[in-house]
Structures are given as structure tokens and as C-alpha cells.
Amino acid sequence: MTDPTLRVRDLDETELLARIVPLLPSGEGIDVGPGDDAAVVRAADGRFVVTTDVLVERRHFRREWSTGYDVGHRAAVQNLADVAAMGARPTSMVVSLVMPDDLPVQWVTDFARGLADAAPPAVVVGGDLSGGDVVMVSVTVHGDLEGRAPVLRSGARPGDVLAHAGTLGASAAGLDLLTSGAASPDDGAPGVSNARSPFVAAFLRPDSPVAAGPAAARAGATAMLDVSDGLLRDAGRLALASGTDLDLSEGALMLDVTALVPAAVEVAMATDDPDGAGRARTWVLSGGEDHGLLATFPAEVADRGLPDGFRVIGDVRTPGAAGPRVLLDGEEPEAATGWDHFRP
Ligand SMILES: Nc1ncnc2c1ncn2[C@@H]1O[C@H](COP(=O)(O)OP(=O)(O)O)[C@@H](O)[C@H]1O
Ligand SMILES: Cc1ncc(C[n+]2csc(CCOP(=O)(O)OP(=O)(O)O)c2C)c(N)n1
Ligand SMILES: [Mg+2]
Incomplete structure (x- = not known):
């Protein structure tokens, strides 16, 4: 265990890297890993998938709530989900970390451990370190299409079924539990938080069904994306790209809503809100950051059985005269809300 009083400013860059790099996952297919000016990665397919996302302190996480482990885990998952949503298998990633100089070194090594636990099947081949006023993480992940066509947002066709893999609303429930003060994340072991509430855990360390992405592609998925900004909002993006309507079944989402009712009641009690249970439905329809996969499949594929x-x-x-849109049991939903960085 690192001395908890040791800060990033007590080490130089080389010493800090020497503590991080041995914790990162390495593997096959890498000709040059961390340590040179750039990495060299083999791309068997002749093409590679690439995607990048940032996490910014106070915007995506709070250090009072998330440990370094949580942030490392989340940074990996958020990016792996984007590769999976193309129908590809994640292979390698580069990770950049900006941090204030009073950040404990233990936070940084916990970050590396969280990243290492969530990254497989991808390995970490490099990154960058810099100082800054808040913690910021940028991850770029590469993926292998294994000879298949990518699954785009634009391929849905009328008559396809709309399917989802992963959880809906659990992360948003966790965020509201923490925001309202109904739950606290600090009941875990130091370093690796161990939130007692499964909803808080879903928010701090989301779990994306990454292997379901390539499985969907192999099964013939026509379109796919990961749900980061909320079901209605992300479904709207798929509808627009495909030029179709998507009709969600309220009944099919009932189990997701029911699973969140206990959390909704806790938030309602903490905030004196009489419409407590209504929150559960809003979390399912508009909560983001579960990073499940939303995909369309031809009806014949669904008849044979969808991938696990x-x-x-x-x-x-x-689409009707109103143009491509998302419906709920055939009706326009009251409000197609979800996350937007510039119009919250
Ligand atoms: N600064 C940028 N420069 C170029 N393309 C960008 C930039 N920011 C976002 N994009 C592209 O816009 C699309 C939507 O981005 P985003 O909403 O972040 O997707 P996701 O939810 O899958 O992470 C992606 O294809 C992304 O690559
Ligand atoms: C402290 C805090 N407040 C609010 C949120 C909620 N939140 C922040 S970003 C976001 C949406 C997903 O992030 P984004 O950067 O849009 O990811 P992308 O769509 O690019 O994958 C949500 C729901 C949070 N995670 N943490
Ligand atoms: Mg993005």
C-alpha cells in the first residue's frame, strides 16, 4: 500500500510512470507497448475501429464519490462500449491522465488498477500524463472487426425488432441516490470502493455487455449503438440515422422500472418528493451511462433466438409524416429528455 500522504508532486513523471505501467494489462498483438514515443499494434483485419471519450471531474465524476479505481473502471467501460457497439472486439487503448499536483499517488495507482480490471480483452499500449486544475481522463480504444462489416447506426429497417442488452436506468438511480444524500459511497474498503447499494455501484462502475457487441454483429444486427445519454435520446439517434421510427414497448420495460422502484422510494423519502415512484420510469427512459447496447435485428433472427x-x-x-422518431406504445413520449453537455 502506497503512503497515503504521498502526492503526485512528490514524484517526477518517470517515477509516477514506473508505478503505473506495471499495473496495466499487456498481451498479444502488440509489437511496441508503453515506453517508446508511440505504440505499434498489429491489425489483423487490415482495418481498425477507433473511438475516444473524455471524463472530466465534476462533470462525469466527483472525487468525493468515486475512488481512483472507480474512475479507471468507468473510463475503460465507457470506451469499450463504443467499440462493442460497432460490432468489434476491443484490442488496445491509450489512456491520458490530467491531474492536480496534490492528488495522492494512491489515487493514481488505484486508477491504474480499475483500468486494468475493466480493460480486457483490450490491453493498454500507452498514454500521457499532465498537470491541470481538475482530474481529466481521455481514453482512445481500438477494435478488431474480425473480417465483418461494422454495425452502423443507420442500418435499421422497418420490420426489424429493437433489442437491448445490459441494464437501463440503474446508473441514473445511483447518481440520484448520491445527489439526494439517500446513499453514500464511502462504506467500502479504502481504495476500491464497495458501495452497498447495487444502484450506486452501477453508477460508480458501470458494466457494459462488451462481448454482446461482436455477438450481435455475428448474428446479423442491422444497427447498433451504446446507450450513454439515455434510452429515448440514443434511440432517437438510431432512428434518425436509419430514417425509421422506433416503437418502444412500455410493457417490455416494466421489469426494468420495477427493479428501480426501491431506489426511487429512497430518493423520494430523502427529498420529500411525493412522485417518488415516477422517477423509476424516468431513469429507465432518460437515464444515461449504463452503456448497454441497443440494436436492431431482422425478425427472422429474433425468431431463431437473439444473442445472449x-x-x-x-x-x-x-416513419410517419413527422419524420423518424421514437414512440412509446405507438405514442409520442411526453418528453424525450436525456443528457446533453451544453443543454442540460
Ligand atoms: N471534437 C470532435 N471532432 C470530431 N468528431 C467528433 C468530435 N466530438 C465528437 N465527434 C464525433 O461525433 C459523434 C458523436 O459523438 P458522441 O456523442 O460523443 O458519441 P458517443 O456517445 O458514441 O461517445 C462520434 O462519431 C464522434 O466521433
Ligand atoms: C457528478 C456527475 N454529475 C452528472 C453525471 C451524469 N452524466 C454526466 S455525462 C453523462 C452522459 C454521458 O457522458 P458523455 O460525455 O455524453 O458520453 P458519450 O455520450 O460521449 O459516450 C451523464 C448522464 C455524472 N456522471 N456525474
Ligand atoms: Mg463520445
Whole structure:
């Protein structure tokens, strides 16, 4: 265990890297890993998938709530989900970390451990360190299409089924539990938080069904994306790209809503809100950061059986005069809200 009083400013960059790099996952297919000016990674397919996302302190996480381990885990998962949503297998990632100089070194090594636990099947081949006023993480992940066509957002066709793999609303429930003060994350072991509430855990360390992405592609998924900003908002993006309507079934989402009712009641009690249970439905429809996979499949594929983890939550329809949009049991939802960085 690192001395908890040791700060990033007590070490130089080389010493800090010497503590981080041995913790990172390495593996096959890498000709040059961390330590040179750049990495060299083999790309068997002749193409590679690449995606990047940032996490910014106070915008995506708070250090009072998230340990370094949590942030490392989340940074990996958020990016792996984007590769999976193309139908690809994640292979390698580069990770950049900006941090204030009073950040404990233990936070940084916990970050590396969280990253290492969530990254597989991807390995870490490099990154960058810099000082800054807040903690900021940028991850770029590469993926292997294994000879298949990528699964785009634009391929849904009327008659396809709409399916989802992963959880819906649990992360948003966890965020509201923490924001309202109904739950606290500090009941875990130091370093690796061990939140007692499964919802808080879902928020701090989301779990994306990464292997379901390539499985969906192999099964013939026509379109796919990961749900980061909320089901209605992200489904709207898929509908627009495909030029179709997507009709969600309220009944198919009932179990997701029911699972969140205990959390909704806790938040309602903490905030004196009489419409407590209504929150559960809002979390399912508009909560983000669960990083489940939303995909469309031809009806024949659904008849034969969808890949593991996927279940039908709606269908794809010819758009009406209003243009491509998302419906709930055939009706326009009251408010298609979700996360937007510039118009919250
Ligand atoms: N600064 C940027 N420069 C170029 N392309 C960008 C930039 N920011 C976002 N994009 C692209 O816009 C699309 C949507 O981004 P985003 O909403 O972050 O996707 P996701 O939710 O999958 O992470 C992606 O294809 C992304 O690569
Ligand atoms: C402290 C804090 N407040 C609010 C949120 C909620 N939140 C922040 S970003 C976001 C949406 C997903 O992030 P984004 O950067 O849009 O990811 P992308 O769509 O690019 O994958 C949500 C729901 C949070 N995670 N942490
Ligand atoms: Mg993004």
C-alpha cells in the first residue's frame, strides 16, 4: 500500500510512470507497448475501429464519490462500449491522465488498477500524463472487426425488432441516490470502493455487455449503438440515422422500472418528493451511462433466438409524416429528455 500522504508532486513523471505501467494489462498483438514515443499494434483485419471519450471531474465524476479505481473502471467501460457497439472486439487503448499536483499517488495507482480490471480483452499500449486544475481522463480504444462489416447506426429497417442488452436506468438511480444524500459511497474498503447499494455501484462502475457487441454483429444486427445519454435520446439517434421510427414497448420495460422502484422510494423519502415512484420510469427512459447496447435485428433472427443478453424492447417501423422518431406504445413520449453537455 502506497503512503497515503504521498502526492503526485512528490514524484517526477518517470517515477509516477514506473508505478503505473506495471499495473496495466499487456498481451498479444502488440509489437511496441508503453515506453517508446508511440505504440505499434498489429491489425489483423487490415482495418481498425477507433473511438475516444473524455471524463472530466465534476462533470462525469466527483472525487468525493468515486475512488481512483472507480474512475479507471468507468473510463475503460465507457470506451469499450463504443467499440462493442460497432460490432468489434476491443484490442488496445491509450489512456491520458490530467491531474492536480496534490492528488495522492494512491489515487493514481488505484486508477491504474480499475483500468486494468475493466480493460480486457483490450490491453493498454500507452498514454500521457499532465498537470491541470481538475482530474481529466481521455481514453482512445481500438477494435478488431474480425473480417465483418461494422454495425452502423443507420442500418435499421422497418420490420426489424429493437433489442437491448445490459441494464437501463440503474446508473441514473445511483447518481440520484448520491445527489439526494439517500446513499453514500464511502462504506467500502479504502481504495476500491464497495458501495452497498447495487444502484450506486452501477453508477460508480458501470458494466457494459462488451462481448454482446461482436455477438450481435455475428448474428446479423442491422444497427447498433451504446446507450450513454439515455434510452429515448440514443434511440432517437438510431432512428434518425436509419430514417425509421422506433416503437418502444412500455410493457417490455416494466421489469426494468420495477427493479428501480426501491431506489426511487429512497430518493423520494430523502427529498420529500411525493412522485417518488415516477422517477423509476424516468431513469429507465432518460437515464444515461449504463452503456448497454441497443440494436436492431431482422425478425427472422429474433425468431431463431437473439444473442445472449439481448431482449426485445420494441420494433422498427416506417416513419410517419413527422419524420423518424421514437414512440412509446405507438405514442409520442411526453418528453424525450436525456443528457446533453451544453443543454442540460
Ligand atoms: N471534437 C470532435 N471532432 C470530431 N468528431 C467528433 C468530435 N466530438 C465528437 N465527434 C464525433 O461525433 C459523434 C458523436 O459523438 P458522441 O456523442 O460523443 O458519441 P458517443 O456517445 O458514441 O461517445 C462520434 O462519431 C464522434 O466521433
Ligand atoms: C457528478 C456527475 N454529475 C452528472 C453525471 C451524469 N452524466 C454526466 S455525462 C453523462 C452522459 C454521458 O457522458 P458523455 O460525455 O455524453 O458520453 P458519450 O455520450 O460521449 O459516450 C451523464 C448522464 C455524472 N456522471 N456525474
Ligand atoms: Mg463520445
